[in-house]
Amino acid sequence: MILKREKIHSIIEGLLYITGEDGVQVEQIHKVLPECTRDEISDIVEQMKENYQTNESSGLMITDLPNGYRLTTKPFMKDYAKQFAAIPKTAPLSQAALETVAIIAYKQPVSRIDIEEIRGVKSERALQTLVVKGLIKEVGRAEGSGRAILYGVTPLFLDYFGLHDLSELPPLTEMMKQQNEHVDTYDLFYDQYKETIKDL
Amino acid sequence: MILKREKIHSIIEGLLYITGEDGVQVEQIHKVLPECTRDEISDIVEQMKENYQTNESSGLMITDLPNGYRLTTKPFMKDYAKQFAAIPKTAPLSQAALETVAIIAYKQPVSRIDIEEIRGVKSERALQTLVVKGLIKEVGRAEGSGRAILYGVTPLFLDYFGLHDLSELPPLTEMMKQQNEHVDTYDLFYDQYKETIKDL
């Protein structure tokens, strides 16, 4: 049986509604609609995403999840939606937790000692917070006598920061290069400046 | 009306979505959109109802509640919802089962009534699932007339969650400390909440 495109739209919308906050995996949609390939499903959802986005009468939008999608309210809705939310948002992460999780995301698997070396401060509490929030987890033990715990990020990390997968993290080396360029321009000015001073 | 009609549509749609199965009262919408009278709101929702109903690409519809409205899936979605629910879960325990077993692990021995009080919803099915899976078992009966069944976790629970013994359960104190950091309006309830945790 071949379903009409409209019907497929409506079924996916229904599933997005049912799953709400949890979101729905492409794989799950495929199980419910075996006549559509995973690629067709992704195409249709991208189309629906576009429709929601451009429809000014709609307060909803589709956001990405690792391997899936979730129906949420549009950002402008936050002031209206907040008071009705059944699951309150938790407080944003502290600067310490953000720095720690950033290091883990880029350097995983990584031990507490490695993290503390980079940050230059104790990071035990930040690590605990991140474990409790489910953003990082123990992924193994280091070789050697200490057998230090190694940490890595969880799928919830991606969800929390609205990333499809880890490749969406801004590349660090790029950032380094940018910094170098920036400093170089600065240096150039500085050298000229020194020249000027010398000439005086 | 200062807001455009599309904007009002979108805000109401957002509210209908966020409140889900509970639905939203006309009065609540009016509170959020004081520039619209209750009659104007009802008119707009009737219009939206019509739009959903005639839109074949949508799996959703608006139904009436006493003094309010609720967004639900269209009747045809029932079959697909069933199919979706029948998909074996990648995470084998449902959120309901996880919450229930968490309460039992921290609070055992504990009765169904106690669990339902904490969760705020019926938990019979979740308990049944957990008993069948062998993660919890009857560990005794409460004193008093009711002689309610008391539940506790099994050795399989420890095995399943990769614990040596119950003392390895993550301490709840760290979690509470974090929540203490949140400066929110519910602080008034925090003490009571802490009491609950202490008793666990």
Add this chain to the structure above:
Amino acid sequence: MEYKVKIDAFEGPLDLLLHLIKKLEIDIYDIPVAEITDQYLDFIHHMQKLELNIASEYLLMAATLIAMKSKMLLPKTELQSVDDDSYEDPEMTREALMQQLLDYRQYKEAAEALKENEQGRMQLYAKPPSDLTAYENNDLTSIPISGRATVHDLLHAFRRLMLKNKLEKPLNTKIDRQVLPIGQQMNLVMNKLASAKHPLSFQSLFSYPDRTHLIVTFLALLELMKLNAIQCMQNENFDDIMINLGEGADDFETGENSFDY
């Protein structure tokens, strides 16, 4: 240099150094050790004068900087011979510090990018998932090995539950009567209402931002309502509740210890 910034605004000595480097417009690739050391110590010193708690990491960095600065001030000939193990080339230390600062800076910037993501994500709301347990028809006895829930899932579930609960649980808490007796608080409310001679808003009675105080005041209001000493009115849902003296107000005994809880 001004010291408007407190030390707890920094994530550690590296963060503080980056701040000073930016502020003094120093080239991070060519850090003037003497200058940065002076500025760093100056900052720490001021913080100490303000009796702020300085974590040991900051003092350790101060020591490193001082050691580096003093070695650099010494003429090369007076330095110990290079094959002495305890000798540390100050240039090497400076190089290492620079590398550490660069490393830290890139993660600090990554953290800032993540913070933006977090803020964006926090603006989006979704409904709780619908309950489909009635439709679930799995083989309940089987527990798949792959994709098992973890202790973290367990803790996460519990935490979510408690957050939800926090919104829904009725007020019910133990009050230490030594701290703030309810009777006293009831008198206070009655006196406020009597002297105001007009209804007061519910919120205005909770002006004191102390948790115990809030709870005791709330319990006092409940008790007064029960005694008909006050009346509560609310015109519409979500409107502020207005509180006025009730029919039983005249019978209300205003002795300090009329109510012993």
